[in-house]
Amino acid sequence: MTERPVIEKEWIYKEHPCFVVSNPLGYRCGYVGVSPSSFFYGVHYDDVMEYGVCPDDRDLTFSDYAFTDKGFFPEYWFIGFDCGHFGDRLDLEAAKIYYKDEPDVIKQIERYKKASDRVSFNDCTLEYNVETCNKLIDMIIKKEKNESANPKSEQAVSR
Numbered sequence: 001m002t003e004r005p006v007i008e009k010e011w012i013y014k015e016h017p018c019f020v021v022s023n024p025l026g027y028r029c030g031y032v033g034v035s036p037s038s039f040f041y042g043v044h045y046d047d048v049m050e051y052g053v054c055p056d057d058r059d060l061t062f063s064d065y066a067f068t069d070k071g072f073f074p075e076y077w078f079i080g081f082d083c084g085h086f087g088d089r090l091d092l093e094a095a096k097i098y099y100k101d102e103p104d105v106i107k108q109i110e111r112y113k114k115a116s117d118r119v120s121f122n123d124c125t126l127e128y129n130v131e132t133c134n135k136l137i138d139m140i141i142k143k144e145k146n147e148s149a150n151p152k153s154e155q156a157v158s159r
């Protein structure tokens with residue numbers, strides 16, 4: 001089985017690198033990058049949420065350096081979320097396209113399809129993930145403006 005997700009979209013939003021990936025299980029994750037000068041560089045996602053930076057309907061679930069095969073912006077610290085929770089609609093059709101040459105992944109996708117259709121109520125489309133990443137950047141920028149006079153708290157930095 002593929003160990004790495006497929007990058008569906010990469011873009012720069014307000015000078016922040018962003019990307020959305022599709023995983024072999026059919027769910028997406030969104031990531032936004034912050035530079036070393038950012039208040040949130042090196043901050044664990046739980047602490048980022050403690051600062052009030054979190055999209056309304058999605059918890060943060062990732063904070064680390066980039067991990068893609070492309071070496072996509074390795075100097076940035078990435079903060080992200082996933083759409084692989086109960087109630088999130090898996091995009092199994094997209095996963096079938098991305099992983100069409102991997103029969104084990106396709107078999108797994110088929111097993112998940114019936115369950116996903118029965119319990120899903122949140123559409124986690126590519127567009128939704130892009131919008132949520134952009135909102136996350138807007139929240140980071142707003143919070144950094146408020147915190148710019150304060151040095152980083154050692155308690156918040158958990159690298």
